[in-house]
Amino acid sequence: MRLRPMTPDDRFEVAELIYASINVWYQTRGKPAIFVGGPHVTEVFYDVYNDLEPGCTVVAENPRSGRLMGSCFYHPRKHHVSLGIMNVHPNYFGQGVSTALLKHIIDYTESRGIPALRLTSSALNLDSFSLYNRHGFVPRCAYQDMFLKVPAEGMAQTLPDSECVRPATTDDIDAIAALEQEISGITREQDYRYCIANRAGYWQAFVCEGPSGIDGFLISCAHPAMTMVGPGFARSDSATAALLLRALDGQRCRTPVFLIPVERDRLVHQLYKWGARNCELHFCQVRGQFQPFRGVNLPSFLPETG
Numbered sequence: 001m002r003l004r005p006m007t008p009d010d011r012f013e014v015a016e017l018i019y020a021s022i023n024v025w026y027q028t029r030g031k032p033a034i035f036v037g038g039p040h041v042t043e044v045f046y047d048v049y050n051d052l053e054p055g056c057t058v059v060a061e062n063p064r065s066g067r068l069m070g071s072c073f074y075h076p077r078k079h080h081v082s083l084g085i086m087n088v089h090p091n092y093f094g095q096g097v098s099t100a101l102l103k104h105i106i107d108y109t110e111s112r113g114i115p116a117l118r119l120t121s122s123a124l125n126l127d128s129f130s131l132y133n134r135h136g137f138v139p140r141c142a143y144q145d146m147f148l149k150v151p152a153e154g155m156a157q158t159l160p161d162s163e164c165v166r167p168a169t170t171d172d173i174d175a176i177a178a179l180e181q182e183i184s185g186i187t188r189e190q191d192y193r194y195c196i197a198n199r200a201g202y203w204q205a206f207v208c209e210g211p212s213g214i215d216g217f218l219i220s221c222a223h224p225a226m227t228m229v230g231p232g233f234a235r236s237d238s239a240t241a242a243l244l245l246r247a248l249d250g251q252r253c254r255t256p257v258f259l260i261p262v263e264r265d266r267l268v269h270q271l272y273k274w275g276a277r278n279c280e281l282h283f284c285q286v287r288g289q290f291q292p293f294r295g296v297n298l299p300s301f302l303p304e305t306g
Contacts, residue, residue, distance in 0.1 A: 001069055001097060003104055006046070006057035014059070014071045015043040021087040025125070041225040045085055047200070048302055049073040052190055058104050060088075060097045070097035074105050075303070079186045080288075081109045082305035083119040098131055106135060106287070116288035118186075120259070120299040123281035137285040141293060143259035145280040146271055148248060150256070155249040157274060161208060161242035168196050168205040168217065175214045176207065183233045185291030191231070191303045195219045204250050208239040218243040220250055221302060227251065229258040230300030237267040240296045244271070259299050267296070 006014060019039040026034055035042055049057065053075035060070040069092045073084035083105055088097045109117045121128055123142065168176070170193060177187040195203040202223040208216035216234025221227065229247045234240040248256065259282055260268055284299060299305065 001060040001100060002063050003058055003060055003100060005055060006059050006071060010059060010068065010071075011043060011046045012039070013068050014046055015039045015041075017068055017071055017089050018042040018045055018085060018087050021090060024090045035225055037224060041223075044223050044225050045073065045302065048194075049075065049084055052194055052303055058101055060092075060100055069095075070101055072101040072105065074108070075190075076112070076114060077186060077188045077190075077305070079114075080116040080118050080305070081105070081114050082188075082303070083117060084304045085301060094127075098128075102131065102135055109288075114288075116186075116286055116290065118284070118286050118305055120282050120301065120304055121285055123283050129283070132285050132287075135287065137287045138290070139283040140286050140290055141284040141297065142262045143282045143284070143299065144262050144268065144278050145257055145259055145282060146268075146276040147255050147257045147279050148271070148274060148276040150248050150251045150254055152253050154252050155245055155274070157245060159238070159242050159245055161238050162245060164209045164215075164239070165206050165242050165246045166209065168192070168207045170196055172196075172207055172214060172217075176217045179214055179217065179235075180233050183235065183295035184293055184297055185289075186305070188303075188305060191219075191305075192217070194303075195221075204247065206243055206246050208234060208243050210235070210239070215239040216243050216296075218247050218298065219300070220247040220256070221300070222251060222254065222256075223302075226302045227254050227256045228300050228302070229256050230298040231303070231305060232298040233295060235295045237264055237270075237296060240264075240267055240298070241270050245274075248274075261293075261296060261298075264296060 016039040023033040070088040072086040216239035218232030
């Protein structure tokens, strides 16, 4: 295989690769397809990652055919590199493509002296888990993936902190970054700014205000290929629940997915009361420096970080 940067000409082939590889993996294990509607829906991954960090991409190309064997997105942040969605075409499963892509990104991280490489990975995919584990990643937090069908009339519930939640603005970015630094030991101002600006039209972002400033932040995505709530973080379960309630209310007639830390049992049971169900498990995995979470961390897959 030949590794090279992704180009704009690769956009649709990468979308096909993501669409096929993810769906084949789940369907061969008796689960429904994750993506529906055709490969054009997964072009969103190229669009978002290219908007956030142009050029931080790598593909594995078959030198005989010129076709793509695999692809991966990544983006450097102030305190870490985030490894985004990695895919291998089903024709090349088990042939070392993912190992080559991962080593490329590890080399990128180490050569620049960046202290950590982070990702969110499925706990159900043992091949993926073993790949990351063999290359020095350590699971730091487990999440249960939950989903909830939001009624057309929205979420009827109210919470004590509901009145403290409002749409985020670019004036909040410094406070949001300080809060994530406190809770997770990382910051990603580019991601907040991109989602708050919402030029693509499918993002929402909210903050929860407390007595001494912002206590939580949450992004929601309503794209057909990625109907998710997250990423986000908050100091408390109560602030997280209020943010989730507001974000879910904005996803009316959709069925968004969101990742909840398994140890946050009060928050999990609150979501059960609203009708949420479990669909998968994921890990926050870190290679390098890690600060234990000092609050609630809600990861997502676009933009992805641990």
